[in-house]
Amino acid sequence: MPERGSTLGGKAHEALQEPVIALRDATATLGSRPVLRGVDLTVHRGEVVALLGANGSGKSTAVRSVIGQVPLTGGSVELFGTELRRFRRWDRIGYVPQRTTAAGGVPATIREVVASGRLSRTRLRWPGKADRAAVDRAIELVGLADRAKDSVSALSGGQHQRVLIARALASEPEVLIMDEPMAGVDLASQEILASTLRHQVAEGASVLLVLHELGPLEPLIDRAVVLRDGCVTHDGPPPEAVGQHALPGHDHVHPHAAAEPVRTGLLT
Numbered sequence: 130m131p132e133r134g135s136t137l138g139g140k141a142h143e144a145l146q147e148p149v150i151a152l153r154d155a156t157a158t159l160g161s162r163p164v165l166r167g168v169d170l171t172v173h174r175g176e177v178v179a180l181l182g183a184n185g186s187g188k189s190t191a192v193r194s195v196i197g198q199v200p201l202t203g204g205s206v207e208l209f210g211t212e213l214r215r216f217r218r219w220d221r222i223g224y225v226p227q228r229t230t231a232a233g234g235v236p237a238t239i240r241e242v243v244a245s246g247r248l249s250r251t252r253l254r255w256p257g258k259a260d261r262a263a264v265d266r267a268i269e270l271v272g273l274a275d276r277a278k279d280s281v282s283a284l285s286g287g288q289h290q291r292v293l294i295a296r297a298l299a300s301e302p303e304v305l306i307m308d309e310p311m312a313g314v315d316l317a318s319q320e321i322l323a324s325t326l327r328h329q330v331a332e333g334a335s336v337l338l339v340l341h342e343l344g345p346l347e348p349l350i351d352r353a354v355v356l357r358d359g360c361v362t363h364d365g366p367p368p369e370a371v372g373q374h375a376l377p378g379h380d381h382v383h384p385h386a387a388a389e390p391v392r393t394g395l396l397t
């Protein structure tokens with residue numbers, strides 16, 4: 130975590146100490162199944178937190194409840210110290226959902242998709258110079274500047290993911306929430322995503338990442354929270370050997386991967 134401003138007055142100091150994301154004692158049910166069973170999950174300013182766990186342990190549900198896409202049956206969510214139902218500053222949060230495609234059937238260029246991520250800031254006003262610069266910067270960061278005018282329908286899976294991350298970065302968010310950003314992404318794109326994330330973290334962003342292995346992001350992770358059957362079983366330093374598939378014990382099958390299970394070992 131970055132050093133906190135010790136010279137700040139009481140209130141400002143408190144605001145910095147306050148988690149930017151706080152899910153407390155969260156319970157959620159999907160269908161008739163309890164999927165979150167009392168989950169505590171916090172991310173402090175400048176922190177990079179990995180949310181790990183086996184398939185179906187509730188990781189996506191937890192992050193989706195943070196942004197209000199899954200209603201809680203109990204517990205609470207606060208963003209920047211504001212209760213979720215009162216929270217309006219969505220430009221402060223960049224969300225990259227689990228493995229979707231940037232091409233929604235509507236013809237659009239990379240730039241158009243990324244620019245849509247700026248709408249939370251521009252709302253109804255016409256985009257200005259700063260907006261266009263932020264969109265350009267986001268595209269540049271994910272290494273797609275030379276393809277900005279290309280249609281998103283012609284991109285590989287990894288390039289799609291880069292576009293979605295650029296879309297999340299376009300509003301210059303203070304917090305990034307990413308659900309399995311590396312899943313199904315080719316090695317070259319993984320490197321670019323890792324360096325994009327490094328850059329964001331160096332700039333002071335806080336990050337919540339759902340991962341099934343730490344992989345190239347490992348050096349960035351400050352803390353790991355491991356879920357099992359909707360409960361937190363670990364909250365602390367990233368478990369060793371995660372991502373090396375080194376430990377026996379558990380198969381993690383990515384929902385979008387082929388039948389071959391990926392052994393991560395961390396999740397028992």
Ligand SMILES: Nc1ncnc2c1ncn2[C@@H]1O[C@H](COP(=O)(O)OP(=O)(O)OP(=O)(O)O)[C@@H](O)[C@H]1O
Pocket residue numbers: 159160162164182183184185186187188189190191383384
């Ligand atoms: N819309 C839904 N209706 C009913 N059950 C659901 C729904 N979405 C998810 N579930 C179930 O809730 C549980 C938790 O799902 P979730 O996607 O949060 O897990 P996850 O840890 O993110 O898993 P994965 O690694 O496979 O993405 C799973 O058992 C899943 O089958």
